[in-house]
Amino acid sequence: MSAQLPLRSHLAITAGRTAAAVSRAVGRGRGQVIGGRVMLKIDPSLLRRLAAPMRVTAVSATNGKSTTTRMIAEALRTAGSVAHNSTGANMAAGVATALATNRRAAFAAIEVDEAHLPAVAQSTGASQLVLMNLSRDQLDRGSEVRMLAERWHSMAAALGPDVEVIANADDPMVAWAASAAPNVTWVGCGQWWTEDSALCPSCGASLTRTAANWACQRCGLSRPETAWFILPDAAQIVTPSGTVRPQLALPGRFNVANAAIALAAVTARGVGTDSALDAFGRVNDVDGRYVRASVEGHEARLLLGKNPASWTEMMQLVAGSPALLVTVLNARGADGRDPSWIWDVPFEDWAGRPCWVAGERRFDLAVRLDTAGLEVLGVSLDPLAATAEAAPGQGLDIVANYTAFQELRGQVVK
Amino acid sequence: MTVLSGTSDGGSNGGAVTIVHLYPTLMGTYGDGGNIRILVRRLAARRMNAHLITVGPGEPVPDSADLYVLGGGEDRSQVAASRELRNSGALNRAAARGATVFAVCAGLQVLGHDFEVSGGETEPGLGLLDATTRRRSRHAQGGAPPANARNRKDSVWPRAVGEVLAEPLDGSPLLTGYENHGGGTVLGPAAAPLARVISGIGNGSGSAAGDGHEGAVQGRILATYLHGPVLARNPALADRLLELATGSELAPLEVAYVDQLRAEREHYVKTGKLSAESVHTRR
Structure with missing residues (x-):
């Protein structure tokens, strides 16, 4: 069910592929970014056109977005063809290349840079946004954590109920941003790094925390109730239909957290729990990580x-x-x-x-x-x-x- | 409030140097917590006891300590820290008593008379340093155009980001660090700069390239814009603070890899190149 694209879009894709091939031939990298840039230069509406027939899931976070997107892509593949920016090219150009590479895909699973999420979510018309965590990263050129949360918050406030936001309730920055959206599924993914959320993202007062909860005593912002969460052993995931123990090839408690939010996302796309967990278990390296x-x-x-x-x-x-x-x-x-x-x-x-x-x-x-x-x-x-x-x-x-x-x-x- | 004694004296601070780490959760965005680790380590290496008190938001600030350390942070955290310190008054009382105070970046701004945050509002500071801070963009609009302005681009002062090399006024070894700030600080007559900039921006007022000043010194109050953390990269500055706080001269101290780190950074600032020498093994 590939989109009927106008001539300009076809030209854009052809030119982009040529640019990518040249880039690869001269050893300048994998070509996804330069190819995508050429495509979007020739046809600025290309992302919207390519994404139109696909059910797009956009995943963003400071950490874990590549792995989680990969898990989601593997699970969605049990239900249909998936376009996926698997090499981590996670701004508009890389997404354009991924979608152009698999134009007949029923689904798109795309990881998106935190700062670029609002723009990419809008231009792809993503119907599912997976928001995981925000913490300090590249402060010399990136944005301060609170500024990113603010951008996500504005994005969420402009969403309609047809867009499902799946968000980590344990990260106060993410939870505050996502709470502006009309349709949110909360997942308790844990938060081990708390240094960037000492203050209430809404009113600036100090947050109070217990092992499993956080709240602002001044404005009342607090951790949302979750039907999905990982247990403190970080080995089991509680879902609305029971507790599961994922058998992951990837190590670490953070990958169980990644699996929990991925599971909530693909379940909403109609993938059964068992097939999803099988698919997650097949992920053994993510663009070289853990290899x-x-x-x-x-x-x-x-x-x-x-x-x-x-x-x-x-x-x-x-x-x-x-x-x-x-x-x-x-x-x-x-x-x-x-x-x-x-x-x-x-x-x-x-x-x-x-x-x-x-x-x-x-x-x-x-x-x-x-x-x-x-x-x-x-x-x-x-x-x-x-x-x-x-x-x-x-x-x-x-x-x-x-x-x-x-x-x-x-x-x-x- | 967390109290840690690096001592065997059962928690009493008799004879120990008491260091107060102010609001690390608010003012610790750029690894500045490392400054505390360096201070404690340099005391321990000389068999001197450190008594470390970490103060969080809402907790009382002791006014009887020897050394107070305030790091850098985002606007909102900076305003929160500044208000807590103004309401408490403890840091001003301690400084009046002669305690040593060390602040980095946003912390430097808090110690001044006032500072501007990104919304354009001005927030009062503690007045411990004769210094005022405005956004560099406001300096660019309000002040006369920089003397070396050649085109319109020069009238907009970008954020000061990058490696800094500066020469301390007290003749101690070169100051090396990394700056990342949108504020431009003007020192009044009661404060002197900590160092003269060789490369980088420093305090960032006066012109797009700064006014040649880095940091501030006023009595026992020292402040800098440099991260790195600055005391990890500048052991001499760490010892200057400890000597002020203890009132005694400290013996030199060898620390592994610091000289190589300093040489590598200086080489980079002067040549734009990373050094690529061979393997170093300690045996």
């Missing part, structure tokens, strides 16, 4: 930690691992040029742990980890120099931020 690769005889696991909240979760994940911990930090444009956020990660919790430190900003990270009491075995620009320090057969847990991660993936994943 295992062999590096000079050592099994390496690649983990992305791009901001304080996600780095903290990755440290939790590797806590009991016998592998050598390799931490990698860059501060290029895509990472945020100010890496001082590493001081927000509670590395003190892992004092005594041996680690290797690498990347362009290795000295910043070495000072941080040494101050926290980790045993810094050495530092190098190249993360793979750590193999010299690993015992024979010892694995490597490599936690890297964005550009460091991308580069490593290119090096070790064949």
Whole structure:
């Protein structure tokens, strides 16, 4: 049921594909962004036209949006064809490429950058918005958390009841933003990183918190009641029709939280719980995240930690691992040029742990980890120099931020 | 209020340096909590006891401590912190008594007479520093055009974002850090700049490129726009604060990787390039 597109749109798609192919041919990347930009330049209405016949789910968050979108896409695939921006190109251009690549799709599952969500949600006419969490990320060029929440709030206030918002009730910033929408399904996904929601997003008073609840004593804003939530063991999900225990290939409590909100989203699209959970269980790497690769005889696991909240979760994940911990930090444009956020990660919790430190900003990270009491075995620009320090057969847990991660993936994943 | 004693004296602060970390949940957006970790660590490394008190919103501020630290934060948090401190009066009492106060970025603005937030409103500060802060965009509109204005672009002053290198007025080692602020601060005659800017914007008033000043010093009150965290990147500044707070001279201290970090940042600011030297291993 592909859209009947005008000539201009066809020209736009052809030109965009050509640009993407040229970009790939000269080794400038995967071409999704440049291709999409060319498409939208030629036909600014292309997103709306391509999305018109699809049921669009847009997913946004500071952390977990790629994984959750992937889970949603896998589950929707059991019900029909899905357009999905699976490589993380998550602004209008990347979304245009994804939709143009699968024009006959019944569904679209798209992850969208937090700042671009209002524009992309509107231009695609998304009928389902999945809103997960907001925390500090790339403050040198991104927006402060509260400003993002405000943009989401304005977007939500303009939605009609035909748009279903599925939102994390445990993140006060997200809950306040989503509460402006007329049609919200609340999911209790947990919030482990609370440093960016000390104040009421509505009135600015200090929020009071208990283990499972938050509220503002001044204006009365409080955690909405949820019919969907993860249990404190972070292994089971309560749904309106019973409690389930997802068997995920992906590690970490945050991935159970991702599965909970993904489950609420695909259930609303008519996918049964069992098929959805099976589909989630098939997701084993997400654009290189969690992937295992062999590096000079050592099994390496690649983990992305791009901001304080996600780095903290990755440290939790590797806590009991016998592998050598390799931490990698860059501060290029895509990472945020100010890496001082590493001081927000509670590395003190892992004092005594041996680690290797690498990347362009290795000295910043070495000072941080040494101050926290980790045993810094050495530092190098190249993360793979750590193999010299690993015992024979010892694995490597490599936690890297964005550009460091991308580069490593290119090096070790064949 | 959380009280932590890094001591074996059973929680009494006899002989310990009492440090108050003001509102980390409000004023800690840019890793500035690291400054506290550095202060505590540098005391511990010299076998001096640190008595750390963390004050949250709504909690009483002790007025008898040796050193107070206030970090940076978003507009709303900054206003909330400023109002709490004005209502409490404890920080002003402590400063009048001669306590040492250290503030970063939005914290610097709070210590001044007043500061403007992004809505255009002016909020009174604590008046501990002879300083006033307006949005850089307002300086650009209100003040005379910068002397070096060559085109219209120069009349709009962008947010000050990026690496800073500055030369402290007291002759201590170069100050290195990262700034990210939309405010431009003018110092009055009672305050002196902490450092002269070599690269970057600093206090950000006077012209699009700033007025050459970075930070402020007034008696035992020190403030800077630099994150990094600034004390992690500038151990000499950390020791200057600790010497003010303890009234005693401190022995030099070697800390792993700090010299390399400082050299790497200085190299980057001067050449625009990252250094790519070989592997360092500690054995």
